[in-house]
Amino acid sequence: MIKKRQRTRAVKIGGLTVGGANLIRVQSMCNTDTADIKATVKQIHSLENAGCEIIRVAVKDIESARLLAEIKKKINIPLVADIHFDWRLAVEAAKHVDKIRINPGNIGCKENVAKVVKACQKRNIPIRIGVNSGSLKALKKIKGRPKWSAHRWAEIMVKEALDEISVLERMKFKDILVSLKADDIERTILANKIFSSKSKIPLHLGITEAGSFLSGTVKSSMGLGMLLNEGIGDTIRVSLTEDPVVQVRAAYEILKALKLRQFGPxxxxxxxxxxxxxxxxxxxxxxxxxxxxxxxxxxxxxxxxxxxxxxxxxxxxxxxxxxxxxxxxxxxxxxxxxxxxxxxxxxxxxxxxxxxxxxxx
Ligand code: SF4
Incomplete structure (x- = not known):
């Protein structure tokens, strides 16, 4: 039997509230060049039609960050900027979007994170701390593949998320969401379970780099399904090497199978x-x-x-x-x-x- 949903803190992303008692929302990410506004907006429109409720785009340079303003005007669902390595892109993107996703493992020092926080505070937009097992800070100290158990991986992922949260909270920033993703189901499940036993911050679930349509859907269904069954998770994304529209369909099929959402027949x-x-x-x-x-x-x-x-x-x-x-x-x-x-x-x-x-x- 599906366990009662764990009650997290509610956070607003544009016109949508996630966490708390709100529906588990379906997200996806564009695979277009963000600077190609026409292609990106076209893909977002097809994703909206497919039921996508939050859309993330990659921001790889300052031009893309500025162009988010144009994209935002043309779409109807909350827009999230995905930033890696360069805090300056996050500061620019924060002027236009509904949420920023940063990866603490590669965004740099705490001072840089603080600049991003200030930009988000200015517009009251949330930050998702996206911890991926492949880009942990702890990995920088290790040559080659670490010999950690799945539990050790999970503990490190949670520690890095909590460290980042404390930086944000020290700046009185509370609009935080977290994701703890690995391409390995066991690590992902353990990390999310450990995190949700320690925090009320809403969780975005995903098995990262899950793979092609068949293997990725099976992996995501197993991983996300087990967490959702425990009452864990406020938003989900199924990451497939596929058209994002297919990712959205797969996400709804998981939620439907668990009777957590209705979506078509x-x-x-x-x-x-x-x-x-x-x-x-x-x-x-x-x-x-x-x-x-x-x-x-x-x-x-x-x-x-x-x-x-x-x-x-x-x-x-x-x-x-x-x-x-x-x-x-x-x-x-x-x-x-x-x-x-x-x-x-x-x-x-x-x-x-x-x-x-x-x-x-
Ligand atoms: S419903 Fe009939 S055709 Fe379909 S699998 Fe069962 S026995 Fe075979």
Whole structure:
């Protein structure tokens, strides 16, 4: 059973509040060149349509930092500037965005962090301290790969986050979020568990550099799923070597599977076997494409459990828990509603019938 959500401090990011009792929010990051405003804004718009609620962009030079002002004007979700190495970029970006993400391992000395804090205080915007296991300050003292246990890695990650927090808090800065990410599930889970036992600061979850679509989604689902199951996490990102829109879809699927968020329908379909005489994969793909490309239909389908099953032997039984769906046969299928067999529908009419039903409610 999913544990009660750990109550963190609420923090405002633009028009959105995260942490506390607020919904677990879905974030992503653009993979465009931030200075290419047209491409970046276009990608953010498609991410907004996909349900992304907070968007982060990489700020690699002062030009990109200045251009954030233009991007901010053209988008509808909170904009986050991701800064590495150069505190001056953070100070410029803080004039335009809704949140700054810095990595304490590479932003430099405490004096530099203090300058970033001052810039954020001026506009009342939060800072996310993003601790990644690959860029810890502690690693600078070590040649090659450290021989630390997962627990030791996690403790060091937490220590570096807490050290940074104390710098910010000494400056009376409280609008802080933290992420503790590794490409290793065990380290990520341990670090977040240790941190949440010590602090009420909201946590952004992610398995960093998780990998390609399949391996990255599995890794992220396992890592984030285990933490969310413990009631830990206020925002999430699924980092895949993929289109960010796919990352957003994957994030919602994790939250949906744990019943932490509703997002469109739940489409259940069988893996097919020798009994199946229909191309179920094609039907499911087409149905998803239709629903996810039509915002009205998407909204109407919200929370509905739709079953697409490959045969009438096991299909009707497996679809019993669905609101409605089809159990396929050769050229036709049985229409099922709340466990009852209602009628026969020609294979060519399946999609039309499902969409009609979604619209009817
Ligand atoms: S529902 Fe039918 S076709 Fe699908 S896996 Fe089960 S037995 Fe096979």
């Amino acid at each position: 739940e489409i259940i379909s069988c893996p097919t076997c020798g009994r199946c005489q229909v191309n179920i994969a094609k039907v499911v793909k087409k149905l998803e494409e239709k629903i996810y490309s039509d915002s009205k239909l998407f909204k109407l389908a919200e929370g509905k459990k739709i079953a697409i099953m490959g045969c009438i032997v096991n299909g009707p039984g497996e679809a019993r828990d669905a609101d409605f769906g089809i159990a396929g046969g050769k050229g036709a299928g049985i229409w099922i509603e709340k466990g009852r067999r209602v009628k026969t529908v020609k294979e060519s009419q399946w999609l039309t019938e499902i969409i009609k039903k979604i619209k009817k409610g």
